Amino acid sequence: MPRVSPAAVLAAGDQPPSTAEHILDVAGRLFFRLGFAAAGVDLIVRESGVAKMTLYRHFPSKDDLIAAWLERVDAQFWRHFEGWAGPEDRAARDRLLGVFAGLEKLVSSPKCLGCPFLLAASEFPEPATRAHDVARRHKQRVRQRLREMSADIGAADADALGDQLLLLMDGAFMAARLFGTADHPGRAVFSAASRLVSVAA
Amino acid sequence: MPRVSPAAVLAAGDQPPSTAEHILDVAGRLFFRLGFAAAGVDLIVRESGVAKMTLYRHFPSKDDLIAAWLERVDAQFWRHFEGWAGPEDRAARDRLLGVFAGLEKLVSSPKCLGCPFLLAASEFPEPATRAHDVARRHKQRVRQRLREMSADIGAADADALGDQLLLLMDGAFMAARLFGTADHPGRAVFSAASRLVSVAA
DNA sequence: CACGTACGATACAGATCTGTATCGCTTGCG
DNA sequence: CGCAAGCGATACAGATCTGTATCGTACGTG
Numbered sequence: 195m196p197r198v199s200p201a202a203v204l205a206a207g208d209q210p211p212s213t214a215e216h217i218l219d220v221a222g223r224l225f226f227r228l229g230f231a232a233a234g235v236d237l238i239v240r241e242s243g244v245a246k247m248t249l250y251r252h253f254p255s256k257d258d259l260i261a262a263w264l265e266r267v268d269a270q271f272w273r274h275f276e277g278w279a280g281p282e283d284r285a286a287r288d289r290l291l292g293v294f295a296g297l298e299k300l301v302s303s304p305k306c307l308g309c310p311f312l313l314a315a316s317e318f319p320e321p322a323t324r325a326h327d328v329a330r331r332h333k334q335r336v337r338q339r340l341r342e343m344s345a346d347i348g349a350a351d352a353d354a355l356g357d358q359l360l361l362l363m364d365g366a367f368m369a370a371r372l373f374g375t376a377d378h379p380g381r382a383v384f385s386a387a388s389r390l391v392s393v394a395a
Numbered sequence: 396m397p398r399v400s401p402a403a404v405l406a407a408g409d410q411p412p413s414t415a416e417h418i419l420d421v422a423g424r425l426f427f428r429l430g431f432a433a434a435g436v437d438l439i440v441r442e443s444g445v446a447k448m449t450l451y452r453h454f455p456s457k458d459d460l461i462a463a464w465l466e467r468v469d470a471q472f473w474r475h476f477e478g479w480a481g482p483e484d485r486a487a488r489d490r491l492l493g494v495f496a497g498l499e500k501l502v503s504s505p506k507c508l509g510c511p512f513l514l515a516a517s518e519f520p521e522p523a524t525r526a527h528d529v530a531r532r533h534k535q536r537v538r539q540r541l542r543e544m545s546a547d548i549g550a551a552d553a554d555a556l557g558d559q560l561l562l563l564m565d566g567a568f569m570a571a572r573l574f575g576t577a578d579h580p581g582r583a584v585f586s587a588a589s590r591l592v593s594v595a596a
Numbered sequence: 597c598a599c600g601t602a603c604g605a606t607a608c609a610g611a612t613c614t615g616t617a618t619c620g621c622t623t624g625c626g
Numbered sequence: 627c628g629c630a631a632g633c634g635a636t637a638c639a640g641a642t643c644t645g646t647a648t649c650g651t652a653c654g655t656g
Binding site: 234235236246247250254255256 | 612613614615616617618
């Protein structure tokens with residue numbers, strides 16, 4: 195791993211990121227900042243300080259790289275999600291509202307550039323596309339999870355409430371992308387979710 | 396206009412679309428279906444049956460073409476919007492709910508491929524970009540309009556309600572793009588808007 | 597008729613993009 | 627030591643993309 199200084203600088207337990215994960219880090223940042231098409235392989239290679247052949251050894255094509263990044267973001271998303279929900283013995287309603295409190299904090303940060311899966315669905319509209327497929331399956335899982343959590347709080351029409359909450363979530367993500375650092379509508383996502391939950395419960 | 400048969404086939408009052416608008420029609424369809432970057436100028440030219448130089452005489456660059464299309468879609472959007480709201484003497488609450496009834500019908504159609512401005516914001520993240528700027532200004536006007544309509548119904552916190560409704564709208568647009576023709580969460584947008592309006596009014 | 601305008605068709609320039617080929621270096625390990 | 631694996635660097639192939647140049651033609655208007 196000649197990119198990083200010797201392992202001595204790493205705290206105990208830290209692992210130097212593998213080459214593949216380092217590439218995913220840099221590529222993901224560029225996908226976010228520039229879009230999937232505009233972030234060329236040459237740029238990713240230059241920014242990550244990695245040889246082009248190294249990238250292609252880990253990811254046979256750019257499509258594979260994009261799909262791999264989305265898969266990794268999916269895992270990260272669910273860690274965030276469960277963190278927002280809190281411990282499993284928490285009240286179901288608090289868990290559901292906790293998700294939207296965490297989400298509002300996330301989209302309120304100027305560092306939030308939106309939801310990678312919505313961006314992928316925007317740029318790869320064909321359902322047959324790898325990236326589109328990963329994105330759709332991700333959102334389907336989120337939808338399913340929100341419906342489950344809506345059922346857990348005893349909502350009258352749990353499926354409807356879950357879908358309504360998904361609309362709020364995705365709207366907040368897109369607001370974060372559109373309205374940069376300024377005060378944007380995403381800051382209304384918690385209050386909206388809270389009201390919908392109260393009405394349905 | 397050699398593309399179309401003689402004007403005899405046109406009903407009285409119909410205008411054959413000008414070359415520029417014909418190009419915008421075809422380009423817009425391709426932008427929707429393939430994304431802005433994936434819809435190349437050569438393809439637009441081929442699909443529209445127009446010479447490349449003709450396109451570049453009307454639109455000095457592809458960026459100009461994209462911006463011109465977004466500007467035209469903006470005008471079309473507001474015609475839809477006002478149509479959904481209905482006559483001005485209608486009750487303010489019915490006008491606001493009418494917007495979301497119309498929106499739900501739109502996003503429920505399998506022909507709906509999402510919101511061009513959200514797609515533009517996805518693919519052109521840099522705020523300095525022409526397309527991003529058009530998109531942001533559009534959404535800002537929608538936000539402003541929803542806040543005004545929220546004030547018209549005497550909502551407790553009109554600005555908050557307007558923002559909440561914008562989240563629902565954009566979430567519904569993205570759901571339409573992600574979930575193709577199938578039953579998707581966008582069908583929950585009216586019930587969600589209705590509940591938020593009821594709570595706030 | 598004559599002429600200007602708008603358009604179609606084709607070829608092309610220059611840049612950029614994905615993906616490959618090749619060579620040399622370092623490093624860990626038996 | 628000797629070797630294999632992983633990586634950096636460079637050059638390149640082939641396709642594609644935006645934008646331009648050029649020529650021929652149909653058509654409307656004086």
